[in-house]
Amino acid sequence: MIQRARLAIGAVPLFAAILAGLVLAQPASAQQGAVRATHGAWSIVCDTPPGASSEQCVLMQNVVAADREEFGLSVVVLKTADKKAQILRVLAPLGVLLPNGLGLNIDGNDIGRAYFVRCFTDGCYAEVILEDSLIKSLSEGKTATFYVFQTPEEGIGISVDLNGFAEGYKALP
Numbered sequence: 001m002i003q004r005a006r007l008a009i010g011a012v013p014l015f016a017a018i019l020a021g022l023v024l025a026q027p028a029s030a031q032q033g034a035v036r037a038t039h040g041a042w043s044i045v046c047d048t049p050p051g052a053s054s055e056q057c058v059l060m061q062n063v064v065a066a067d068r069e070e071f072g073l074s075v076v077v078l079k080t081a082d083k084k085a086q087i088l089r090v091l092a093p094l095g096v097l098l099p100n101g102l103g104l105n106i107d108g109n110d111i112g113r114a115y116f117v118r119c120f121t122d123g124c125y126a127e128v129i130l131e132d133s134l135i136k137s138l139s140e141g142k143t144a145t146f147y148v149f150q151t152p153e154e155g156i157g158i159s160v161d162l163n164g165f166a167e168g169y170k171a172l173p
Contacts, residue, residue, distance in 0.1 A: 037171060040164020044172060056081070059168045065158045073146055073158050077130065079172060086130040091123045092116070096148045102126040103147035103155075106137045106162075139166035 033047030036057065046057040056078070064072040074091040090102055096116070104111040111134065114126040128134075138144065144160040 037168070038164075039168035039171065041161035042164045042168040044168060046173075057173050059165075059172045061160055063158055063160050065156055068156065071156060071158070073148075073160075075144075075146070075160055077169060077172065086135070087127050088114075088130050088134070089125055089127040090114075090146060091125055092148050093123045094119065094121075095150060096124055097150060097152065098124065100149040100152070100155075105145045105147070105157075106141040107143060109137075111137060135169065138162055139169065141165075 033045040035043045036046050037044040039059075042059050042061050044057055044059055046055050048055045059077040061075050062072060063075065071093060076089045076091070077086065078089065079086050092102065098116045098119075101113045101115040103113050114128045116124045116126045118125055139162075141162045144162055145157045146160060147155050147157050149155050
């Protein structure tokens with residue numbers, strides 16, 4: 001569950017370079033890094049961050065709210081450099097209400113909430129350690145809906161297609 005997951009504040013700064021230049025809702029061809037594989041709705045994108053000695057890869061999907069084309073999310077799964085942990089990182093645009101955090105629902109089941117850990121010029125990041133139960137839910141699910149708020153009363157649900165997540169996660173180096 002996201003609510004109980006340990007927040008990974010600053011745990012993987014190597015991927016800041018991959019996401020820092022990412023403009024929400026860009027087509028895959030405009031993303032930084034090279035798309036190495038596609039698994040359903042998910043792409044494995046690889047790049048060598050500044051200062052890193054080796055290439056790093058992430059499993060990612062960029063999505064836009066169905067009713068608000070200007071509002072999108074980047075959903076990224078990555079493995080830490082030491083391969084001891086996996087992280088789910090979501091980049092939301094600036095202007096989200098930070099105290100409400102990021103909610104997650106998979107196939108109608110409330111999974112929990114993660115809190116935003118930092119904001120940069122490209123948006124605000126929420127991230128959690130991926131525990132086995134969450135990996136299983138994402139792998140077996142059809143649709144994940146992430147919820148963010150612009151005001152205490154105005155929640156925005158953004159659907160993420162889970163088709164290909166299991167295969168992409170297994171293929172992630």
